[in-house]
Amino acid sequence: MSTVFTHIDFNQPGKQVGFAHLPLSAHNDAWGTIAMPVAVIANGEGPTLLITGAIHGDEYEGPIIINELIRTLTAGQVRGRIILLPCANTPALRASMRVSPLDNKNLARVFPGNPWGTPTEQIAAWIHDALFPLCDFYLDLHSGGSSLFIEESAQVVVTEELSPQVREQSEAMARAFGATLTVVTNNMGDPRTSCGSAANLGIPAIAAEMGWNGSISPRGVKRTRAAVERVLNHLGLIQSDPVAAEASQQVFIPPGGNLLSPGDGWFESVVDIGDVVNAGDLAGWLHRLSEPEAAPQAVRFAIGGRIYSQRTFGATAQGNSLAVLVQDLPVEEKA
Numbered sequence: 001m002s003t004v005f006t007h008i009d010f011n012q013p014g015k016q017v018g019f020a021h022l023p024l025s026a027h028n029d030a031w032g033t034i035a036m037p038v039a040v041i042a043n044g045e046g047p048t049l050l051i052t053g054a055i056h057g058d059e060y061e062g063p064i065i066i067n068e069l070i071r072t073l074t075a076g077q078v079r080g081r082i083i084l085l086p087c088a089n090t091p092a093l094r095a096s097m098r099v100s101p102l103d104n105k106n107l108a109r110v111f112p113g114n115p116w117g118t119p120t121e122q123i124a125a126w127i128h129d130a131l132f133p134l135c136d137f138y139l140d141l142h143s144g145g146s147s148l149f150i151e152e153s154a155q156v157v158v159t160e161e162l163s164p165q166v167r168e169q170s171e172a173m174a175r176a177f178g179a180t181l182t183v184v185t186n187n188m189g190d191p192r193t194s195c196g197s198a199a200n201l202g203i204p205a206i207a208a209e210m211g212w213n214g215s216i217s218p219r220g221v222k223r224t225r226a227a228v229e230r231v232l233n234h235l236g237l238i239q240s241d242p243v244a245a246e247a248s249q250q251v252f253i254p255p256g257g258n259l260l261s262p263g264d265g266w267f268e269s270v271v272d273i274g275d276v277v278n279a280g281d282l283a284g285w286l287h288r289l290s291e292p293e294a295a296p297q298a299v300r301f302a303i304g305g306r307i308y309s310q311r312t313f314g315a316t317a318q319g320n321s322l323a324v325l326v327q328d329l330p331v332e333e334k335a
């Protein structure tokens with residue numbers, strides 16, 4: 001069920017580029033819509049892949065590369081069907097925000113959505129109810145957004161309903177994607193992301209993290225371009241000669257791996273992304289900058305691991321994530 005309408009017919013062969021419209025009756029626009037760009041490129045027999053960007057509106061490598069595909073891919077180059085949604089949360093993208101300015105909601109925490117809910121919930125319901133049923137595979141392009149430095153990675157989201165076969169297909173996609181890390185995660189037990197929702201429907205899916213800090217990373221754009229091309233080849237959707245993938249290290253986020261701020265202040269990290277630390281090592285100092293005589297508080301890692309993400313903002317509130325650690329997957333997990 002969805003109130004979103006579009007003139008694009010996903011069942012027609014060829015290339016179509018247009019918009020999907022979500023009705024929104026606002027103060028300054030009684031009968032208006034949110035216009036979300038969407039494209040489909042279809043030709044002959046083959047799988048259907050959905051690629052989304054800007055699920056978070058402050059992450060840009062995905063939208064840049066998806067728009068590039070919309071401009072450059074021809075139907076003749078495709079075997080199967082590629083559905084391209086470069087700006088999934090268009091209001092958030094236009095505001096350069098992680099959450100939508102219309103309802104303050106995070107599109108990656110409201111799946112499977114609600115067709116009669118807030119705008120962000122309605123977008124989720126459209127993707128879940130109208131697009132996912134068309135799909136055999138799903139690729140979700142993210143980066144760290146405004147609050148995270150994060151190592152380049154593809155996340156395989158594991159939910160309780162995920163079958164081993166679907167997980168293996170997701171991990172194969174991650175290997176083809178070829179990011180530095182493949183992070184197997186249950187997203188802190190929250191299945192309400194688009195990838196968690198796809199996994200529950202039996203659709204192999206990965207979510208990539210390709211940049212950070214609300215910026216546009218030249219390396220991230222370049223690496224995203226090559227990684228997406230490899231996935232399209234891996235699924236047989238195109239035949240080209242992409243840059244070969246390097247081996248992706250498989251890791252997971254262990255219990256205790258999310259270092260949370262013990263108080264309010266300004267956090268000075270003494271470690272960097274990619275560093276390997278041990279339990280008890282100093283992570284940094286929590287300062288009370290307006291109280292010069294107050295000694296900063298030492299913040300230490302509870303467990304060891306490799307630093308996967310760090311907070312970008314200096315100002316920190318109690319409970320904020322200061323860093324996330326990953327560890328190698330146990331051998332039996334890789335088998």
Ligand SMILES: [Zn+2]
Binds near residue numbers: 055056059142143144
């Ligand atoms: Zn994101």
